[in-house]
Amino acid sequence: MVGGLLLVVTLLALAAGHGVVVAFDPNPLQDFCVYDTTSKVRVNGLPCKDPAAVVADDFFFSGVDAPGRGTASLRYGFTALSVQIPGLNTLGASHARVDVAPGGVFPPHYHPRASETAVVLEGSVYFGFVTSYPDNRLLARVLRRGDVFAVPQGLVHFLYNNGSEPAALYASLSSQNPGLVLVGDALFAAPLPGDLLAKTLLTDEGTVHKIRANFRRP
Numbered sequence: 001m002v003g004g005l006l007l008v009v010t011l012l013a014l015a016a017g018h019g020v021v022v023a024f025d026p027n028p029l030q031d032f033c034v035y036d037t038t039s040k041v042r043v044n045g046l047p048c049k050d051p052a053a054v055v056a057d058d059f060f061f062s063g064v065d066a067p068g069r070g071t072a073s074l075r076y077g078f079t080a081l082s083v084q085i086p087g088l089n090t091l092g093a094s095h096a097r098v099d100v101a102p103g104g105v106f107p108p109h110y111h112p113r114a115s116e117t118a119v120v121l122e123g124s125v126y127f128g129f130v131t132s133y134p135d136n137r138l139l140a141r142v143l144r145r146g147d148v149f150a151v152p153q154g155l156v157h158f159l160y161n162n163g164s165e166p167a168a169l170y171a172s173l174s175s176q177n178p179g180l181v182l183v184g185d186a187l188f189a190a191p192l193p194g195d196l197l198a199k200t201l202l203t204d205e206g207t208v209h210k211i212r213a214n215f216r217r218p
């Protein structure tokens, strides 16, 4: 009897994540959960609308073939269009179209919660990522229309359109909320002490202040 109880307790502890390898998002408990933007309820994801009211358009988005929509970063020369599909709510995926002007970059950044796969729709980009410390290997290559590149979760990666034509990519991420950390902004847009940054970057405070001035919001 006591042995049986111990076994149950041990299994529960294992199920709670102690010693269990979980290499993927938790499974959804329903076919879908089309988000209801009017609900005031907050859950992990957005609350679901009545399944009976779900229509095909809840799983639809149009216009990813068109450049220039979405949010532009003039500083870096890219535009990112988030593909809004209500039916993907809770399903562990998100998508974006990214346009990079000639000479533009999507600067070194990482997504804390997602791996990424990107297909080049047009143009050519230099695309790569850096492995974690202490190797810091650069795995990068030139991609052209029709090429696909994958970036492991949490690793710093970048896009550089060093060609003369506009480039566009369609990126798929393995989280509803991948998160975005721009490495340059994390270091220079945050109010970290100048002497700390100088020591971090193996340089002097004057250089740090000079770089930081470029990161001030207009």
Ligand SMILES: *[C@@H]1O[C@H](CO)[C@@H](O)[C@H](O)[C@H]1NC(C)=O
Pocket (backbone or CB within 6 Å): 126, 142, 162, 163, 164
């Ligand atoms: C872009 O940069 C990469 C890496 O340095 C290089 O291999 C490639 O030839 C460059 N492309 C152009 C169009 O200059």
